[in-house]
Amino acid sequence: MNAVVILLLAALLGCGPATAQALRLPAPPAARFDPVPDTLLPLDAALRDDAGRHVKLATLFDRPVVLVPGYYTCPNLCSTLFEGVLQALALSGLGAGDYRLVGLSVDPRDGAAAAATRKRVYAALLPGGAADLTLLTGDAATLARLELALGYRAVPDAATGQLAHAAGFVVVATDGRIARAFSGVRFDPAGLRAAVKAAARAEPAPSFGQQVLLLCAHYAPTSGLHTGAALAGVRAGVLLLPLLFVCWLWRRRGGRP
Template sequence: MRRPLWMLWLSWLAWLLLGPAQADTPFDPFAAAGIEQKPGAQVPLELRFVDVDGNRVTLGDVLGDRPVILAPVYYRCPNVCGAQLASLFNLLSALSLELGKDYEVVAFSIDPRETPADAEAERAKLRTRWPQLVDSPHVHFLSEVVPATRPEPNPSHPAAGHRLAEAVGFNYSWDPEIGEFAHASAIATLSPDGRLVRWLYGLGYQPDDMRLALVDAGEGRVGSLGDQLLLLCYHYDPRTGGYDNLVIGALQVGGIGTTLLLGGFIGVTLWLERRKREGGA
């Protein structure tokens, strides 16, 4: 029996409306990755990890009483994570602040399948250039206490790394097509009690940016008096993840204002002299 024409039209309309919704949406790495600004957010200090030597620790155990550089990575990342850590330690080697005295470094894996062996493999690469920094007890490479055995990460069962990333606004997602994580390249600074202070983006941040971020996170307990005063002259821009010099901006504005006032004064003086000459004539 042939179906009535109106039923064919209804079926076609239903396919138009429901077909695209049922199709798989292409993975968009730009929508899946990024930094959500959460200044002052408290990280969960009770989160449990295992360090590179196989010791079980909580996040609170490794924070201590100093500002923290927090690096969300995954150790088997084929792309930017290795370069991000190398860039970080290269910068720290030239930093005037002292590791262990002024700050701690915590790298943690966002991949729940990774183990201390993966962390050690990454540490071994970094050790070839920065052994004194990398092997310091104040540098921590963390992974999951119980690594996942699943072939792919399961976002419905958040691990400690995922919860920490979520707390500081580090958004990322697993791309099953290529078997990699889509994530941003950024590091954060935390206050000694574990509150988010600043993000530094990419690989191109400068030593001054890092020093000021740590001084800012240290709440007056890190850096020299000059560093503290310098913070008054700089303004953190969360869009760029760096510090803008307010003094230069103020001088520019002041220079423009001075020029306008001087121009106005000269103009009024010339006008008064012309009126005087015209009146005398």
């Protein structure tokens, strides 16, 4: 047993720099989404709605807001994300008027026409219809303030002209503070319902230990796929775990086979 373990470890550790380099994951992308609960959004932010009207962010908080950042001309992740939110809301048991669903384009090139086109599609899938849905656009300076408050960053891709960005949304209480954040593209309807109800009562945000975070290691936002290096890292972990277990068991038995 001792000899087998030594040989396996030697094979893994002695493969040279090339193998070690292949097992290392690349740096995470510059795009990010890490909202901080209880952060106050800039309620004085001046935006435009899907009809082209000027609107202050504060006027939308007559009820809890489900705020989904992205952009309306995105060919990849944004529609999948928004459809995931719509599906979770439809299955949550929440009724019309319990919340306001707000889309926020982080691309200053988006205008009211792009927002109106998306709204026609999304409103048909929403329990409350267009009355519960607002899609916003804004200028670069205003959007930068909102992204900072949301812990959100989208990065232009020089090759495609698209924006690389993370997938997620926040539930915001009626006082404009972030109550809960959700990451990913598919969401638990019961969890979303609880977050909206808590936001309506202005309850404190749940602690880190109370939340299950959906983490996506090295996601390629422009393509909607995981990177090859991330998948290689997962496969390497699957191969190493049994070996580590065998080593632990061998040491626990005092080196006896």
